Amino acid sequence: MKGLRVIIRKELSDHFSSYRFLILFALITMVSLITVYMVGLNIRNELEGIAKPRFVFLMLFTSPGALFSLVQFVAFFGPLVGLMLGFDAVNRERNQGTLSKLLSQPIHRDVVINGKFLAGVILITVMMASILLFIAGLGLLVVGIVPGSEEVSRMMIYLLVSIIYIAFWLGVAMLFSILFRSTATSALAALAVWIFFSFFITLGASVLANALADRGDAETTESLIKKAGIVKAVTLLSPMELYTDATATVIDPRRKSARSVIALGPMEQISMSRFSGPLALGQSILVVAPHLIFLVALTLICFAVSYTVFMKQEIRSI
């Protein structure tokens, strides 16, 4: 598309020279390095005396260090990156009067927002990739184990999913920057959505589950399962939950289900223990495919809405 590269280049140089991005990047890099360093030390202690461990390398990302694992960290703070990159993408241009200048150049209108979105995605990619490489390098130093090909491919999938996940939040932020004229309003709205999905939806889900499930005297196994099912169904609306489930399964080969509660009788437990080996990569992907598809769909829907709203806005109001 004509002009797309120009817009992307301009946006990237804007981002890279903005303090807000540098501060955020420094912060995230620092925290992930610390997390992984602590995880690495723990792993070394735990692995004393065990022969030929499998997938130790991936434990760098999944096992909680002092507070949380890297996967959890990205699930929680990754959205902030997306929001920061996008919350003023369109309305800042509108407020400083450069949007109508851009639009009176010979480019299609959608090039402006495609360019902004793609530039954001490129940045997210650069950021996530460099964080992962940092960690991988540090892992090599601390743990001293070279990742195998399967571990590398799991890491790549994790990278891809993380990019999609943060891109979703970029899409949300850009949507608000199109809808609201003031950058403060769009930032607050985007933050509100983030907080809603990270804190309130879990609360709301259990409230809803309690309301919907049977109010019997004793808590039977069935009612517990039903409750857990409702909680899960509601929280799956949250991209954060989708992401956590999907990445945890991809990056932890020992996980076989994205579900948190599984009804197990004694026989099932016996049969499960017979298959306690790690899942093959293809099987892990099968388990999380619905999550991934839903996450991609959410991202696309969000971008499509921004796109339609932006294309239909009257120029006079720009």
Next chain:
Amino acid sequence: MNREAVIVTEKLTKIYGGQTAVDRLNLNILEGEIFGFLGPNGAGKTTAILMLMGLTEPTNGRARVLGLDPARNPIQIKAKVGYLQENMGFYPDLTARQMLRFIAALNDIPPESVDGRIDRTLDAVGLAEEEQKKIGAYSRGMRQRLGLAELLIKDSKIAFLDEPTLGLDPDATNRMISLIERLNRERRMTILISSHLLPQIQRICHRVGIMIKGKMVAQGPMETLAREKFGVGKETYTLEEIYMKYFQES
């Protein structure tokens, strides 16, 4: 002299939410002329320009700019037509050269010829010495001249100037007006200028149109309008007198 009409509109109408912003506008602007677009604020001048740029679609009627329909071929029109909007914005962190480079890239100007072009353009608008400064540090007059430079870098055949002198001090205003006149004379740029500075408009415009409440109430060379309003006897007149007369009558 038989000149080609570069902007033609027929009954061009724009209705925003039940309100008629532009009402059956008929324009006919010839190549190489400066057309003064007058009228009180909110008369629909900007809306008319937006329709001519293809930035907003007309509700009714048709327009032709350089033989193209702005509603259908906005990209081709934007490549040839420049628009200096009212209260135009810049990226405050860029220098004039970076800004012009960005505009040039958006207009597909071959990169190898860009720098020479920017040099000449900055010279023409008198910003050659300030090119390393960030635009955030520019005065309003300098910004407006940079806006003109953006039209020059893409070599616009037609320029829509919406209130180019708004908020400028007298010196900057004069500089801007002479610059506009020179662009028209030297580059044969067709210029449609909307402004409230009637004496300056009178000085540079070949023809004027007066728009009130979305309707074009008068259009033509100043002598014609004066004759229409004051009769043949009056030798000296100012655009201001003509304008006020039309304004009071409507």
